[in-house]
Amino acid sequence: MEAKDIEYFKHLLIQKRKEMQNHMDAITESERETTIKDASGDHSAFSFHMADQGTDTMEREKNFFYAQRDGKILAHIERALDRIERGEYGKCRACGEQIAFARLEAVPHATLCIQCKSNQEKTPDMLQDQGETV
Ligand SMILES: [Zn+2]
Numbered sequence: 001m002e003a004k005d006i007e008y009f010k011h012l013l014i015q016k017r018k019e020m021q022n023h024m025d026a027i028t029e030s031e032r033e034t035t036i037k038d039a040s041g042d043h044s045a046f047s048f049h050m051a052d053q054g055t056d057t058m059e060r061e062k063n064f065f066y067a068q069r070d071g072k073i074l075a076h077i078e079r080a081l082d083r084i085e086r087g088e089y090g091k092c093r094a095c096g097e098q099i100a101f102a103r104l105e106a107v108p109h110a111t112l113c114i115q116c117k118s119n120q121e122k123t124p125d126m127l128q129d130q131g132e133t134v
Contacts, residue, residue: 016073023066034059095116
């Protein structure tokens with residue numbers, strides 16, 4: 001991969017990391033607001049709020065799910081940036097071939113080429129040593 005392409009993907013990854021961090025901050029923020037609201041002790045019209053509470057819980061669970069997912073993607077992005085530093089970026093970790101530009105553009109933290117990715121989806125064990133039974 002050419003240096004200018006590496007530079008391009010590095011930029012993409014850093015931007016994506018910022019997006020993820022902002023998103024996670026936003027979640028933490030709304031989480032904090034919910035907690036403050038809960039702790040404010042304002043339980044007048046409690047029964048009236050019961051309906052809202054369900055939504056809050058769902059909202060919180062959803063946020064938790066997103067935060068978890070974002071955290072995972074963040075870790076992938078960190079590792080991709082690591083690979084850039086080591087000069088290993090854009091190589092498929094299964095077959096060692098160059099991952100297609102368009103694929104990296106769509107998923108800059110991808111570690112498998114499209115071929116290996118679809119193989120992996122068919123046989124999830126493929127990348128484990130004992131998995132080559134097919
Ligand atoms: Zn591959």
